[in-house]
Amino acid sequence: MISLLPSVLLLLLSQYATAASDKPLKSCTVVSPTSDRFFDLNPLQRLPPPGDKKKKKEGDEGSWHAKGYDYGANFTVNFCGPVVEELDAVQDLDKPLWRNVSAFYEKGGKQWAIGLENSVPIFRGRKLILNYTGGSLCPSSSKSKRSPIALPHDVREIITDPDKDHDDDKKKPKKPSKDKEDKNSRRKTTVISLLCDSDPLAKTSISFVAAVDDCSYFFEGRSPFACGGVHQETQALGPGGVFGVIALIAVLVYFVGGYVYQRTVMHQRGWRQLPNYAMWAGIWRFFSDMFVILTSSCARFMPSRRGYSRVSLGQENGRRGRRNEDENRLIDNLDEEWDD
Known part of the structure; x- marks a missing residue:
């Protein structure tokens, strides 16, 4: 019985630790499936200044910036959150979605979104990846138009029979709907590969790598926060x-x-x-x-009736003293009489 008690307690502790490890991870964090290291990218996220959101003040760094070099435009990117800058003319996106843009660039006086907010980093083998999708339309999708379908020569002839005309209308190809066109269109996406920089004096940096047909953009980021560490929350007990x-x-x-x-x-x-x-x-x-x-x-410090008892005792002692004096006098008198 005594030997079973420690084993039972250890079993309960192990179950508690397993339950604690099964808790879902918070946003912008991930655990490597190969090394079991914990990665927290929340410190990389730039936040708007307190008070008036999306309003950049003097001295604020804003979001992360990357030079486009030969691309002809510079990029603005944020990690696991929307950009700090205020956007006012994003192309091919509804206005409610402008607040969710996590990467964009300006070119020709217009703003082009290259990805919406995503707070779930993933691993491709040993590579830590952050992927943004749902940006502005790609040039191939926004400029392409469907060419009208050429009808056969016999269909173009004038037909006087109404029944035949009704049958031929069913055979005419229908124009594709707008929803189908939107599904077939491509939107700009961004892929950020994060690399570990273990230099104690190193700072986080992001650089532009390449753009594939103005639709897919690749960036490389280096940061000490991409080195990983031990997941403190998995430790059930300190x-x-x-x-x-x-x-x-x-x-x-x-x-x-x-x-x-x-x-x-x-x-x-x-x-x-x-x-x-x-x-x-x-x-x-x-x-x-x-x-x-x-x-x-x-x-002793509580109130009591001891004062009255002391007075009474003093009176009794006085009476007893007087009686003793009277008795002594009487005894002295008797002794004198016996002497006579």
Whole structure:
């Protein structure tokens, strides 16, 4: 029974640790499937200044910037959140979606979104990737138009039969709907590959790598936050918790083992079944005596009728003193009479 108690407690602790490790991760965090390292990209996210959101003040860094070099435009990117800058002319996006743009560039006086907000980084093998999708329309999709379908020569002839005309209308190809065109169109996307920079003095940086047919944009970021670490939330107990569990197990083993020994071997009953009963009884008597001493000393400061009793005792003592004097005088008188 005693040997099973620690194993049961350890089993409960392991179940608790498993339940804690199954908790969903917070946004912008990921655990590597190969190394089990924990990556938290939240410190990389630039936030708008407090107060008036999306309003950049003097001295504020804003979002992350990357030079486009030969592309002809510079890029503005934020990690796991929308850009800090205020957008006012984003192409091919509804106005409610402008607040969710996480990467864009300006070219020809227009703003082109290259990805909407995404707070779920992923791993491609050993590569840490952050992917933004749903930006502005790609040039191939926005400029392309469907050419009219050429009808056969016999269909173009004038037909006077209404029944035949009705049948031919069913054979005419229908114009595709706008929803189908939107599904077939492509939108700009962004892929950010994050690399570890373990230099203690290193700062986070992002650079533009390439753009594929003005539709897919690739960036490379370097940061100490991309090096990963130990996931603190997976640790069910800290050092203090582990010490407390060990102490709890030791106390339980002491009391349960002592109880079994006193009852089975020493044949004790009642409170004497406790291990080291004499020691615990002595401690209890010590505290009870201290309580009595403290309460009795505090009782002196409580109001009482002792003043009246002292006055009465003084009067009685005075009377007794007078009686003793009278008796002494009487005895002296009697002695003088006997002498005569």
